[in-house]
Each structure stands twice: as C-alpha cells, then as structure tokens.
Amino acid sequence: MENALEIKDLVKTYKDGTQALKGVDLQVEAGEIFALLGPNGAGKSTMIGIISSLVNATSGQVSVFGKDLVKDRQAVKAMIGLVPQEFNFNMFEKPIDIVANQAGYYGIPRSVAMERTEKYLKQLQLWEKRHSVSRGLSGGMKRRLMIARAMVNEPRILILDEPTAGVDIEIRRSMWSFVEEIAAQGTTIILTTHYLEEAEQLCKNIAIIDHGEIVRNTTIKELLKTLDIETFIFDLDRHPEDGLLKELGAQIRDDCTIEMDVPKSKNLNSVFQVFDAAGYKVSSMRNKANRLEELFVKMIENKGAQS
Amino acid sequence: MSSTTWVGIKTLMRKEITRIIRIWSQTLLPPAITMTLYFVIFGNLIGSRIGQMGGFDYMSFIVPGLVMMAVITSSYGNMVSSFFGAKFAKHVEELLISPMPNWAILAGYVSGSLFRGLAVGLIVTLISLFFTDIQIHNVWIILSTVILTSVVFSLGGFINAAFAKKFDDIAIIPTFVLTPLTYLGGVFYSISLLPDFWQKVSLINPVLYMVNTFRYGFLGVSDINVGVAYGIIISFVLLLGFISWYILHKGIGLRT
Known part of the structure; x- marks a missing residue:
C-alpha cells in the first residue's frame, strides 16, 4: 500500500530551546483514517504545522505521496487540506466568500470554486448561513465551516486537528459520518483528538506522541488488546x-x-x-x-x- | 506565470478590493475629509496670503503634494492594517498553507493597497477641482509616479506588518516616520525656500522625490531631477519588494 505521508527523523527545536519533536518517524497509509494522540504540548500541533507548511522543521524529512515537502512544496501544499484547532478565518467575512476564496488560492477557477463551495457548504449544513457574517455562527458551525474550507481543494490528505472540540454530540456524530464518507471516497485522514472514543470509532491505526516522541504506533485493535x-x-x-x-x-x-x-x-x-x-x-x-x-x-x- | 497562480492573485485582489469597498467609511471617506480641510485651510484661507510658490499660485502648488500624501498614507495604511489583521486573526494561514507562490501573495496584497491608493488619489483630485483648476503637463508621469509610490508604501506597510507583534507596532512607523517624511517632503513648500544645509538634508527624504516628480507631471516644475527621482523610486520598489519576498520566503514573523 502506498504511503500518503512519510516522516523521517523529524526534529523541531524552537528558538527558546524547546525541543517539540525529537526525531519522529511516522507512516500513514493512503486512504486510511489515522489517529494522532497525545497530551497537550506533546508535539502534535507542531508536527501538523510542519506538514502543512506553517512551521519550519529544524531537520528531518516529510514526504506526501512521494513528494518531498522542501523540494516540492507547492505540489505538497496542493494535496493537503487543514482544519486547525483554533478558528483561523476572517470573522467579518461570509462563509461563501471564505470557502470560495480558499479555492481561489489553490488556483481553482471561480466558476468551479463556486460549485464546490455550494457542494461542501450543503454537505456540512451551512448553505442556509452562506451570507451570514461568520462571527455570528455557533461554535459547531464555525468548525464545520473550517472543514468545508479545507475540503474545497479536494485534498488527498485531510488533517483535522481536534475537529470536534466543543461541539455537541449530535454534530460530533454527523461530523464523524462526514469524515467516514470522505475517507470512503479515498481521502486520507489524519486526526488528532482528545476524544478517544472518536479515535476508537473512526480510526484503524494510531500513533501516540508524548514529549516529542512517538510512544506507540500500531492498530487500535492491537492497542486495545494490551x-x-x-x-x-x-x-x-x-x-x-x-x-x-x-x-x-x-x-x-x-x-x-x-x-x-x-x-x-x-x-x-x-x-x-x-x-x-x-x-x-x-x-x-x-x-x-x-x-x-x-x-x-x-x-x-x-x-x-x-x- | 501559471494560470493557477493568476487565479490566486485575482482571488486575493478581489478579496482586498471587496474589503476596501465594504468598509468605505474607514478606507475612502477619511482622506477625502482630511484633504478637503487641507484645501480649505492651507489652500483658500492661508494660501491666498502666501502668494506664489514655484511660479504657481499656492493652491495649484499644493494639490499634487496633497494628493500624493493621501496616496502614501492610504497605501501604507491599507497594507499594514490588512496584513497585520490577517496575521493577528491567523487567517493569513489560509494563504500560507495554499500553493500560491510567495511573490503571488505579495502581488495580491500590493494590488489591494494600490487600488485603495489610486481610489483615494482620484477622490482627492476630484475634490481639488472645487478649489482650483488642474493643469496636466504629462499624464504618463502622473500615472507612473502615483503607481510606483503606492507600491513602495504598500511594500513598506507589508514589512511593518510582518514584524509587528501588537497593534501599537503598526502605529509607530506611520506616526514617527511616515508623517514627518511626508510633511517635510515638499508637499507644502519648495525646498528652494530652505537654506542650503536643509536643502541638502531634504534630499535624503525619499518622499521628496515622489512628490516632486508627481508635481512635475501636473505643473512641469520640480525641485529635483525627474530622471534621478525615477531611479530612486524604482530602486525602492526593488529593494522593498525583495525584502518583502524574503520575509515571506523565510516566514519571518509568520512561521515559527
């Protein structure tokens, strides 16, 4: 099976000397839903930041579907969709503009961008709110808006950094079925979560990270056996x-x-x-x-x- | 340039222009009011007692300078507030994770600031028609100078925003650097009125070259050589453009 993501000996040391990643190795198979677990400050967000080009690695190698992040950054970026932990869209813009503009940044022509925007806003039950100012959306809606935005370039890898934090059970379950649906269509999903039930429900493989090191990397089944x-x-x-x-x-x-x-x-x-x-x-x-x-x-x- | 990159630039440009128009009362109206006051006070009330400046009545002399002052302030202000806002609220990450090349991100933002600079310049020019007649010596010099100047200050605003960590940091440069440079850049007077020493000191102010070249486009008179002025303005575009690109390339102030 082809690897969607391959990380070799990834190290990140911040300017203040904090070593967030201490030589991480990780492989994620194409088409799977992969869980990345770890306590706060373990290095999850740093790793995701490096994969999505928001954090510069100190050393090591990251490749996405065989393309090296440093040598072929534009191609790697085009294959990734990111749903970050914190809301990072312009709160004064409308959902329809936020999603359509993101498509534009990925080079998707306006007419196609608008079609996809409609598709994903509808799938995530935000179409009715498309002309509302985003600041007024509920927490769950804001999170779904970030998922729609991340999906609009139809990425081969979708990274979800605690996607269901702070949303109610009903929305959480509808988001799970959305994630399962897009995974079934072949998108590789990398998920970090604090809701372990979520990992158990959705993922086949899991990596546990702590203090910048992978403590365990196995299937959830194997892990539970222990x-x-x-x-x-x-x-x-x-x-x-x-x-x-x-x-x-x-x-x-x-x-x-x-x-x-x-x-x-x-x-x-x-x-x-x-x-x-x-x-x-x-x-x-x-x-x-x-x-x-x-x-x-x-x-x-x-x-x-x-x- | 690939078609996907062009789509990215157009998207960012559209987003910026939409923002400027949406908040027109903050972006387009204030310079119109401020400059109208300048025209009334310095042009009509005080200007009529000053007499001629550089061979023209005072109002005709200050119109190009005041238009340029509005363009400089608006271009800089637009970039610094828009880019720092995007950085502060983290939605700059939308661009940083996208495959848009760094120069294209810069081009998109500069286009937005250029739009605001030119829109404000046009508004102030139209207002000036209520106070004086405008003569045009060379329209191409007017257009090229206003575009290049707007680009220089957009890039300056970008560098300021990239290094800024809090809102105070984006107010320091306009207050302590931009305003003195503009006021001492020959907007209100010809440097020939100054003693030799201060004339020479004035020559280190880049705004002087911009204002005088712009004024030359209208009136056909300038305190400095227009060719030299173009050389200096273009050098600033290239230098600040490279610094801005380098900031994005290295992620200074943007990536950890």
Missing part, C-alpha cells in the same frame, strides 16, 4: 456496605452505584456470586467507556516513570 483490565459500573438495590466494597475491591460512585476494575482473566460470575451471597440485587450493569483513555493515561504515566 488492555487487561475493564471497568464496570453496577447499580445496586441499596447502599453498599464497606465490607462488600472491600471484598470486591470496588469504589462507591454514588448512593447505590459502585465502580470496579475487573481483570480480563477474572470471570464475572464470581463477582455476581459475591453480590448474591451478600444479598444485593444488581439492577443494571455497564462497561465504562474509557478503555482507550485508561490505556493512554497508563502509557503516558509509565513513560513518565521510566524517564
């Missing part, structure tokens, strides 16, 4: 006594709800036997949706302890 503990939440018919909590190694969440970590090796039947023996009825049970999050925190903590 998680040997699951967290369950039990709703009981009455307030649990301390003895029960001690026996199960559980913690109380609220009046009648407890939370406990269960190793994968442990049979859940044995947990229910404890409830039975103590005379508790379990009215409901659910898995805490934080699997990747726990793993992520654990990895970062382990790395911190090692260093």
Whole structure:
C-alpha cells in the first residue's frame, strides 16, 4: 500500500530551546483514517504545522505521496487540506466568500470554486448561513465551516486537528459520518483528538506522541488488546456496605452505584456470586467507556516513570 | 506565470478590493475629509496670503503634494492594517498553507493597497477641482509616479506588518516616520525656500522625490531631477519588494 505521508527523523527545536519533536518517524497509509494522540504540548500541533507548511522543521524529512515537502512544496501544499484547532478565518467575512476564496488560492477557477463551495457548504449544513457574517455562527458551525474550507481543494490528505472540540454530540456524530464518507471516497485522514472514543470509532491505526516522541504506533485493535483490565459500573438495590466494597475491591460512585476494575482473566460470575451471597440485587450493569483513555493515561504515566 | 497562480492573485485582489469597498467609511471617506480641510485651510484661507510658490499660485502648488500624501498614507495604511489583521486573526494561514507562490501573495496584497491608493488619489483630485483648476503637463508621469509610490508604501506597510507583534507596532512607523517624511517632503513648500544645509538634508527624504516628480507631471516644475527621482523610486520598489519576498520566503514573523 502506498504511503500518503512519510516522516523521517523529524526534529523541531524552537528558538527558546524547546525541543517539540525529537526525531519522529511516522507512516500513514493512503486512504486510511489515522489517529494522532497525545497530551497537550506533546508535539502534535507542531508536527501538523510542519506538514502543512506553517512551521519550519529544524531537520528531518516529510514526504506526501512521494513528494518531498522542501523540494516540492507547492505540489505538497496542493494535496493537503487543514482544519486547525483554533478558528483561523476572517470573522467579518461570509462563509461563501471564505470557502470560495480558499479555492481561489489553490488556483481553482471561480466558476468551479463556486460549485464546490455550494457542494461542501450543503454537505456540512451551512448553505442556509452562506451570507451570514461568520462571527455570528455557533461554535459547531464555525468548525464545520473550517472543514468545508479545507475540503474545497479536494485534498488527498485531510488533517483535522481536534475537529470536534466543543461541539455537541449530535454534530460530533454527523461530523464523524462526514469524515467516514470522505475517507470512503479515498481521502486520507489524519486526526488528532482528545476524544478517544472518536479515535476508537473512526480510526484503524494510531500513533501516540508524548514529549516529542512517538510512544506507540500500531492498530487500535492491537492497542486495545494490551488492555487487561475493564471497568464496570453496577447499580445496586441499596447502599453498599464497606465490607462488600472491600471484598470486591470496588469504589462507591454514588448512593447505590459502585465502580470496579475487573481483570480480563477474572470471570464475572464470581463477582455476581459475591453480590448474591451478600444479598444485593444488581439492577443494571455497564462497561465504562474509557478503555482507550485508561490505556493512554497508563502509557503516558509509565513513560513518565521510566524517564 | 501559471494560470493557477493568476487565479490566486485575482482571488486575493478581489478579496482586498471587496474589503476596501465594504468598509468605505474607514478606507475612502477619511482622506477625502482630511484633504478637503487641507484645501480649505492651507489652500483658500492661508494660501491666498502666501502668494506664489514655484511660479504657481499656492493652491495649484499644493494639490499634487496633497494628493500624493493621501496616496502614501492610504497605501501604507491599507497594507499594514490588512496584513497585520490577517496575521493577528491567523487567517493569513489560509494563504500560507495554499500553493500560491510567495511573490503571488505579495502581488495580491500590493494590488489591494494600490487600488485603495489610486481610489483615494482620484477622490482627492476630484475634490481639488472645487478649489482650483488642474493643469496636466504629462499624464504618463502622473500615472507612473502615483503607481510606483503606492507600491513602495504598500511594500513598506507589508514589512511593518510582518514584524509587528501588537497593534501599537503598526502605529509607530506611520506616526514617527511616515508623517514627518511626508510633511517635510515638499508637499507644502519648495525646498528652494530652505537654506542650503536643509536643502541638502531634504534630499535624503525619499518622499521628496515622489512628490516632486508627481508635481512635475501636473505643473512641469520640480525641485529635483525627474530622471534621478525615477531611479530612486524604482530602486525602492526593488529593494522593498525583495525584502518583502524574503520575509515571506523565510516566514519571518509568520512561521515559527
């Protein structure tokens, strides 16, 4: 499979001496949705900045579909669409102008630019707002506007830097389906997110970056396999006594709800036997949706302890 | 130039011109009001007592200078506010990530400032017709000087905006450099009125060459050699153009 993005030994040292990237190597296959995870200040935005020509690399190599970023910058730029973390459009302009002008900067003739602007504003449910001043759009609309703008040059790689930060669940899910739709059409997606559920839902491969280094680069499936503990939440018919909590190694969440970590090796039947023996009825049970999050925190903590 | 680059320049030019027209009360109206006041006060009220300057009545003498002053201020102001605004609000990134070559980004912005400079120049010239008759000695000198001067100050505004970190930084140069250079650049007087020493000092002011060449286009008189003036103005275009391109190429003040 062809690589959409190849990064070799990428280093970025800022003027104040901060080493944001310490020799990063990364490959992203063409056509996949790739997740880039890391805590704040890990180097994600610096890496994205270098790929999209907003940050100058100190050393190393970046190539996009085989074209070197430094030697063939114009060609590389033409293949990339960027949705940054912060709103970076002119708040006094109208969405229709923002998107159509961006197409113009990519050399797309006005008539085609207007057709594409209509297409993407409609797809992102912004067509009705096309003549509104952008400043008045809601947070979710502003974020969708940046996606429409990034799509207007129909890039081969779309970089989304925390695209769903601060948007409600409904919009987030509609954005996920949009991302899946464009990925299905062959666009490679690189996604950074703090919502790990998002990475789990959308991505096949994942890289975890911390302190300027790639800590892990694997498939999400493989990564989740390494998680040997699951967290369950039990709703009981009455307030649990301390003895029960001690026996199960559980913690109380609220009046009648407890939370406990269960190793994968442990049979859940044995947990229910404890409830039975103590005379508790379990009215409901659910898995805490934080699997990747726990793993992520654990990895970062382990790395911190090692260093 | 490739057709895609030309599309990019046209887009940026359209965007800038639309902005200038949309906020006409901030971009086109103020110089019209200021210059009308200059015409009334310096031209009519005080000018009538001054008599002749350079062989012409004072009002006819100052009209080219005041038009040029408006062009300089507007061209510089347009570029510095537009580009620094784009940098401050980060929408300059729309251009930096695009495949538009650096010179094309510069050309697009300069075209916008040139439009504003010429529009203001035309407005002020039309207003001056209410106060005096305008004679034209050489229309090509008038047009070439006003275009080249507008480009010089657009590029100056670009360099200022690239280095500026806060809004104060874009006010310092116009206040402490541009205004003194313009007022001492022969807008209101002929340098022949000055003592020898100050005449020589005046020659280091580039605005003097622009104002005098422009005035020569209207009246056919100048304090300095017009050929030398063209050489100096074109040198400034090339020098500031190269510095601006280099800033974009290296990403100074734009990329980390």
